[in-house]
Amino acid sequence: MNENISIRFLGGAGTVTGSKYLLRASEKYILIDCGLFQGLKKLRLTNWKPFPVDPKSIDLVLLTHGHLDHVGYLPRLAKEGFGGEIWATAPTLEIAKVILEDSAKIQEEESEHANTFGYSKHKKALPLYDLNDVKKTTPLFTSQPPNQWLTISDSIRVRFRYNGHIIGATFIEMNLGDKTIVFSGDIGRTIDPLLYPPELPEEADVMIMESTYGNRIHPSDSEEQLIRTINESSGTILIPSFAVERTQSLMFLLWKLRKRKAIQDIPVYMDSPMGRNVLEIFHHHPSWLKLSRNECSEMCNDIIRVKTMDETLKLATDKNPKIIIAGSGMATGGRILTYFERYLGDKMCTILLVGYQAEGTRGRQLLDGVEEIKLHGKRFTIKATIKNISGLSAHADQTELLHWLSKLKTAPQHIFITHGELEAAKSLRDKIKQDKGWNCHIPNLFEEVVIEGIPAGLTLKN
Ligand SMILES: [Zn+2]
CATH class of the missing domain: 3.40.50.10890 (Rossmann fold)
Incomplete structure (x- = not known):
């Protein structure tokens, strides 16, 4: 009997912000990115909803990069009881610390301002988290080298690879038994004044792919x-x-x-x-x-x-x-x-x-x-x-996103288009279908997908 893998899209689905993908496999709960929802009020209010699973039950958090929409919910997760490790590259964790401290300050100031001027509809405006919650979060940071396979369990290992989006940014490859899952993170530009071009994944049975500019071609001038x-x-x-x-x-x-x-x-x-x-x-x-x-x-x-x-x-x-x-x-x-x-x-x-x-x-x-x-x-x-x-922009456009898929040796069994407004996600889905003939799915926020998984007793392939 196979043990299934499930992925829940807890953010960055149907929207650009709030990236959070909860993976369940081999009795482990692994959260990939832990971003804050920003922008539309409906989305910002989602930050206040109880987390869909008990944060104490999450074993590990992996971060693709240090932007707020990928790390900004971490102090809330820690406040609600998460105490596991948070893995990312060293620059990502340094960036995340700076971003989280700033975010906590902004949240504290905004709630104070709302209380002073009385424009909060709540009785007393509270911050989503404060600097103390950030202080509970940063000791969980565990820096990991890029380009090396790291063991999570007998059947799960993970690797961070250069993605050219910001300093420290990576995509994440995960081996689960005989399956490879790739989380694209935010994909950078092929030409950037400060960063090298992104590396390209060679293998993916399951691909979780960003689409911020899935419907755009950046002008070259x-x-x-x-x-x-x-x-x-x-x-x-x-x-x-x-x-x-x-x-x-x-x-x-x-x-x-x-x-x-x-x-x-x-x-x-x-x-x-x-x-x-x-x-x-x-x-x-x-x-x-x-x-x-x-x-x-x-x-x-x-x-x-x-x-x-x-x-x-x-x-x-x-x-x-x-x-x-x-x-x-x-x-x-x-x-x-x-x-x-x-x-x-x-x-x-x-x-x-x-x-x-x-x-x-x-x-x-x-x-x-x-x-x-x-x-x-x-x-x-x-x-x-x-x-x-x-x-x-620091984000790949449609042509660069397609190029990022160009080294895959075989078609992924599943491609999930995330981290984009619906129009951008649909446009990328249609372009991938047209150019490569691959079917993609655009998950809804909070959707859970189950992938037929690791054969029981199977450990990692070499
Ligand atoms: Zn980003």
Whole structure:
């Protein structure tokens, strides 16, 4: 008799955020990624629902990379009793620590703000978790080397492989008896200013595949678009940016463009406490990056790093044209909001969107061309020009996603398309069917699939 494997899609299904896949095999519960839902209110409320299984029963958590939508639920899981190990590469765990501390602070501040100004519909707004919960989580972190098979049990082993999305990012291959399951994580670009191209999986009986940009082809002229946008602007340019990798890639691009005098000579500021912490992590793990230590130092000397909130407030009232890169990337929080308060109504200002903007976020509202947005309970009319350059994203586009599948020796028995809005997921599913003739399934949130599994008594193949 075969022992079946089950996978429950507890997040990142039908949506981009909240990635969590619960695998059950050989009496083990393994959670792959543990992300926070972001964006739409309906999704954010899901973070508050009881976890579908008792967190104490989970044996192990594996993380593909350190982004909030892949790690941001961990402190809540620990708060609810999870006490097992959390495995990932060393840079991923360093990034995760920075992201979780920041997330806890934001949650604490938001609940305090809601209590002070009374705009919470709950009696007393509580944070989903706080810094103490993060302190319970980080001791569970166990760093693992990439490219090595690691044993979980007699019949389960796992390997982390370079995925070119952010520093430390991997896809995860899992051997269960004679089956290989691949969790794609977020797949990076074939060409990126800071990262090497993703490695490609050679074998997969079951594939869990992201589809963030499953319906998009990134333009190849993004650098020219960036140059044009900067040179056409006569005011301040605000770039909401993810603190991890996008901020550093933008710093790198702008530094290079300044060096060759391709853009007008206005100061470039980086205002992201987290972005500064990530630069430190870059220094710890140079082998994950194309950037040399010298280039990193030269770039850091050219871009002005804003440190204190006082400096932020001062810069927000400064009338001179400048470029400001600030978090968060989808304008859901962070220092960018201070600049938005000052600049949204300024018709000289350009807001440049360079990353993925999930449904329900302020970034997405700007992209969709709304006339006003809400910040801290107040409404702001938008007079600034909104521009978008999708080619600067850290996510593979449709062609790159297809390319990522190109080394598979045989067709997977099952492909599950996840981590994408429905339109993107459907488009990738149809493209895979058209190009390769493989059937894919788009799981619903909380769907459980059962895969015929490991023959009883079978241990790992060599
Ligand atoms: Zn990511």
